[in-house]
Amino acid sequence: MDSEVIVVGGGVIGLTTAVTLAESARRVTVWSRDPYASTTSAVAGGLCWPYRVQPEERAAAWSLRSFQVLTGLAERPEETGARLVTGTMAGTRAVDLGTWAEGVPGLRAARPEELPGGHGSGVRARVPLVDMRTHLAYLERRLAAAGGVLEQREAASLDEAGRAAPVVVNCTGLGARWLVPDSDVRPVQGQIVIVENPGIDAWFVAAGDSAEETTYVLPQPYGLALGGTAREGVWDTTPDPATAAAIVRRCSPVHPELATARVLEHRVGLRPYRPSVRIEPERLPGGSLCVHNYGHGGGGVTVSWGCAEEAARLVAGGG
Template structure:
């Protein structure tokens, strides 16, 4: 297949970027080393809320666009894996609510009865909650329906992709550390526990600032995701039993039924954190134009559609524009 664009990376960032391009009549191939189910995206809890991502102001713009796209997808939850679920964000330290707080429909201060013991303030909202087990296959089907092609292929270099297409989009996440290379990309390890649902129908999160230990409870169709950790620089993907026990204890203080809930699964993922998301154009040595779209930290799902639109615009503009306001698809 001849291609206009090769997207390197098959997680949520790569797939959404490829979809926007393919649905804009671009001939797109995605090179992915791993099946989508083996990417960091598959481990994510799936809540649409900005977390551990910079620059903050631009992240809000990307997040709000993604919020609206995901809300539309929530109209068909069985197909897309996206539902609108109410919940409470109890710890917002280190984050200026700003436009996010003003723009999310129905977001308000949490009432006392919505906050577990030990939490004095927070915000309540109905937001998209994404089941990544269903959502990633949906994205792959949507890409195929738009004419895009997904290939299981390892990119030795970005210039290798540039020899096969005029445009390359680098959505390799943590892999960009070696592929670019970019030493500013580093892992923030997150460990989760999945348990049977004892009757929880709302999400709860307390994960402010740069804390290494967080608390979040995310009800999914297959169980409840309990978290978590945010350990910068940790590369280990092996679940730690002591950490898992501590996660369950923290979450059980918020919902007592979780203390006895049967454990279904342990997960560990590495968030691809960077001091600032890299969403910009670079000319590769061979002449192809490369749009970098990586470094989204713990907010890959939250900003996925907003960043995809901006990356696609840079492709359509041929690199002549450095950035445009997110919203609407390039034509």
């Protein structure tokens, strides 16, 4: 066998896991059905903040580890896609955020003038905001530099991967619904609108964990990402014009100039939600070790490094 580890899945979870393993001197090959620009990760807004990812305490620990890594990568934003940006999370209090709030330096209650759109509470923080397409390309380069190999290849089964290497790491996201199979994995559809940025440099989010309609404004190098939706069980990836118009209407009270901002692009992605992230080992029928790392919902980049390191520990320990 040429590879010690086959990582199945080439989104942010798969690539981060593969980089972590390759940089610990493992011979790693990634099997990705799609190029990175076609993955769900490439559509994501990229804010480092736990959202629709469970269990809460473990997710906070994974998120804080990723916060540390992405903060370091933010020193080279053009290369890595990560920047540190200040913003407001409306509709929440620091006391409600548990260990996440305790671990983010400078997180504090928002002042009234920092709460646009009629919101009565919120917190302010400086956190990583990631241009996902730049970040995914960076991860691919970093994997190659560590000796890893990326193949555009769809796995028919985990057993197929297990016949190619003694260790398989399953990072297939929504694909785990069929590949494992795991019926607990289901889509949460997200639609966003990219508009020209009229000069906004702070992020804003108002998004309850169970709300189907959310409001967020994320300044990115490619434009301003406006969101969004969180529709559980919806599989359609076609942008809906009425939904797009509603997104702009929700964001306009936050920044009135957005009502007339020129639309650049529409994006739709399917978050791979599961009631609890699955990071655990099992033996495949042929004897190979399979470490599962999927079900990260709307928190992929937020938990990516923490989950990658936990998966790598399971690989190192033989399960």
